[in-house]
Amino acid sequence: MKVRINRMRRALILSLLLCSVLAAVGRGVRAQPSPYTVLPGDTWVALAMRFDVEESELRRLNPHFNTSRQPTIGTAITLPENATERSGQLVRSGNESLLSTAIRRRQSPWAIAALNGLGSLYRPLFYRPLFVPGDGIIRDLPPGIESLELSTTSPEPGQALGIRGTTLGENATITALMDGLPVVMAGSGNRFVGIVGTGAFYPGGEPELIIQVDDQPAWSQPWAFTEREWDYQELTLTGEAAEIDQQARDDERARLRELWTHLTPVPQWTAPFNKPITDFLSVTANYGARRAYNGGPYLTYHEGIDFSAYAGTPVYAPAAGTVVLAERLYVRGGTVILDHGLGIYSGYYHLSAIHVTAGQTVQPGTILGEVGTTGLSTGNHLHWDILVNGTWVDPAAWQEQGIDCWLLEGLGTTCLPPTVTE
Numbered sequence: 001m002k003v004r005i006n007r008m009r010r011a012l013i014l015s016l017l018l019c020s021v022l023a024a025v026g027r028g029v030r031a032q033p034s035p036y037t038v039l040p041g042d043t044w045v046a047l048a049m050r051f052d053v054e055e056s057e058l059r060r061l062n063p064h065f066n067t068s069r070q071p072t073i074g075t076a077i078t079l080p081e082n083a084t085e086r087s088g089q090l091v092r093s094g095n096e097s098l099l100s101t102a103i104r105r106r107q108s109p110w111a112i113a114a115l116n117g118l119g120s121l122y123r124p125l126f127y128r129p130l131f132v133p134g135d136g137i138i139r140d141l142p143p144g145i146e147s148l149e150l151s152t153t154s155p156e157p158g159q160a161l162g163i164r165g166t167t168l169g170e171n172a173t174i175t176a177l178m179d180g181l182p183v184v185m186a187g188s189g190n191r192f193v194g195i196v197g198t199g200a201f202y203p204g205g206e207p208e209l210i211i212q213v214d215d216q217p218a219w220s221q222p223w224a225f226t227e228r229e230w231d232y233q234e235l236t237l238t239g240e241a242a243e244i245d246q247q248a249r250d251d252e253r254a255r256l257r258e259l260w261t262h263l264t265p266v267p268q269w270t271a272p273f274n275k276p277i278t279d280f281l282s283v284t285a286n287y288g289a290r291r292a293y294n295g296g297p298y299l300t301y302h303e304g305i306d307f308s309a310y311a312g313t314p315v316y317a318p319a320a321g322t323v324v325l326a327e328r329l330y331v332r333g334g335t336v337i338l339d340h341g342l343g344i345y346s347g348y349y350h351l352s353a354i355h356v357t358a359g360q361t362v363q364p365g366t367i368l369g370e371v372g373t374t375g376l377s378t379g380n381h382l383h384w385d386i387l388v389n390g391t392w393v394d395p396a397a398w399q400e401q402g403i404d405c406w407l408l409e410g411l412g413t414t415c416l417p418p419t420v421t422e
């Protein structure tokens with residue numbers, strides 16, 4: 001009996017041992033901490049502050065060849081296993097001292113000094129990041145900005161991308177660049193929105209988003225693009241189509257470029273963009289399709305969407321705007337171009353008839369013209385394009401993303417329900 005108990009005890013001890021070994025293994029597995037997806041304002045210093053870990057430990061867990069860059073928006077980073085989140089605020093003040101920063105936030109300056117290892121209450125902080133306890137998620141936003149959102153964390157080349165948020169003061173001047181491309185900005189009170197167009201040849205990668213409020217220090221964080229598959233089209237031009245008058249072509253483009261880069265600073269649209277054609281046969285060419293002519297290299301891409309349709313099919317305004325061009329052009333044939341504000345233009349080409357005139361304002365559903373095959377065209381179709389600050393973006397992606405409403409909401413404006421076109 002005693003032997004048996006001993007055996008049982010041994011079995012018990014063994015199983016306990018096994019359990020603790022398993023537990024250790026379990027901990028070992030959990031030592032691979034859960035990945036965290038980086039959002040704007042998640043700089044190294046902000047993440048270290050938020051998860052109460054050393055910045056060096058975070059960087060050791062997430063080695064990157066370029067240590068001067070901040071964590072990339074949209075990518076996953078590893079947090080230490082024991083990381084626990086704390087709430088509060090990361091505050092960066094310029095010429096202010098700790099004393100005035102604390103008083104303005106109704107905090108004890110001595111407590112903040114102790115929390116941040118600061119000796120003097122009176123010296124200017126020069127934008128040094130300070131931890132201030134309180135509610136909220138700790139983020140390192142551009143100085144002068146209270147909140148910041150991006151339209152997507154996984155952008156693709158060919159898309160229009162948006163930023164929006166609020167500033168600490170009213171009527172601040174915000175400048176933003178994405179990889180050198182200027183972001184068109186608009187504001188109302190302390191709200192701001194911005195939009196930038198990436199073309200189908202945009203290289204993607206991890207460009208820097210740079211934001212600056214008034215003359216405060218510029219803020220910068222990389223933004224990760226996802227790759228996109230494109231169509232490839234080899235086109236053979238013969239006869240008349242092959243004998244393109246290059247000068248007429250260049251002149252047309254130069255004239256339109258001047259139109260497209262004019263900025264109407266206020267959005268003209270009030271509802272999500274519709275398709276400009278309801279009665280079409282098929283989409284015959286997508287945006288971004290790489291094009292090679294007569295066996296040459298793929299030097300150009302298709303700048304819009306082609307809808308094949310019968311001649312005379314009505315073409316509608318997809319959203320409110322102002323007609324800035326309504327006439328027959330050499331390449332584009334019967335053309336209507338609409339200005340929707342914020343640097344956003346849409347174009348309708350190869351029309352057989354035009355029903356609007358330059359200067360006229362249109363509403364969603366206004367008939368702009370009729371499908372045709374005028375200009376350099378080989379059959380009845382509508383070519384529809386959308387430009388943002390002079391760059392062609394994908395009209396299909398534009399509709400899927402819902403960036404039109406996202407921007408209006410960012411300005412505190414209601415986005416009306418879509419209009420039904422007959």
Ligand SMILES: [Zn+2]
Binds near residue numbers: 285302304306383384
């Ligand atoms: Zn086309």
